[in-house]
Amino acid sequence: MPELRTVEARKADVLTALESQQDMWLATADAAGRPHLIAVSAWWDGTDLVVATTAGSRTGSNLAAGPTVRLAAGAPNDVIMIDARVVESVAANLAPEVADGFAIAVGWDPREVGEGWAFYRLRPTRIQAYRGYDELEGRDLMRDATWLA
Amino acid sequence: MPELRTVEARKADVLTALESQQDMWLATADAAGRPHLIAVSAWWDGTDLVVATTAGSRTGSNLAAGPTVRLAAGAPNDVIMIDARVVESVAANLAPEVADGFAIAVGWDPREVGEGWAFYRLRPTRIQAYRGYDELEGRDLMRDATWLA
16 A cells, blocks of 8 residues: 555645646536536635636636535545635636736637636635545645644 | 647547546436545447446435436546436446447446346436636537537
8 A cells, every 4th residue: 555645745746736726627517516626727826726718618617606616636546635625706808817817827828719718716615635545535725715734 | 828729629639538447437326416526437439438337326325216317527728527427327247238238338347246137228308528728619519419520
């Protein structure tokens, strides 16, 4: 059995992954309880994850109706799971500083892709990280928006 | 720009991925519109994806309340996205044939892990596959539970 990571080691691994500005999976739901899931570019600015989608998309509609989301990064055998809340949403063409920061971080600019794009600032409330069942114990790195290490 | 895959080529890639019995991401939602997301082992039997979780988990509760799910496989830059419906659920210790097939396919047996596990048979209704924005056109491989190629 591989050595289990401490909370500190898992937090360091998570921050490394977030700072790599990798794409993530974003789960939302509508008011009727239907889930939606997309792949998104995610800009980690040290506090929040900023994602972009079109305001008229299913994800955009879901985010307008309810602030609760869940994001996954890594892989199913190296899970990073983040519960978060939408704390800000803004049209891409009205937020040049956000758009510039996003473009630098993730390598593309929604303003150049088309009309109707918006940014959503997602603030983590819970973060978990685990590699397989053996690491389920100790998987919580953040609870109630507070890092545990 | 890389050559874009035909629908036929994407279907072949998706079937190869499904037959590799890889773990997937499973999005569900509760009746209040809160999304949930977990990593799951998924057994593709040629028609359905069979996943296992504990009936008392958030995913189990969501699946009992509503049949609509969305699964992702691959990676954010090589997306396989599957909308599906729960067509059957059964306690693991009451379904030896399902449990045996699942264990052979994915390499572990929920009956050996603990109490309260159940299998959920998920029937795809829509399947999409794309590698980046360039491939968004032509991403539908199945619609209304019917393969397009």
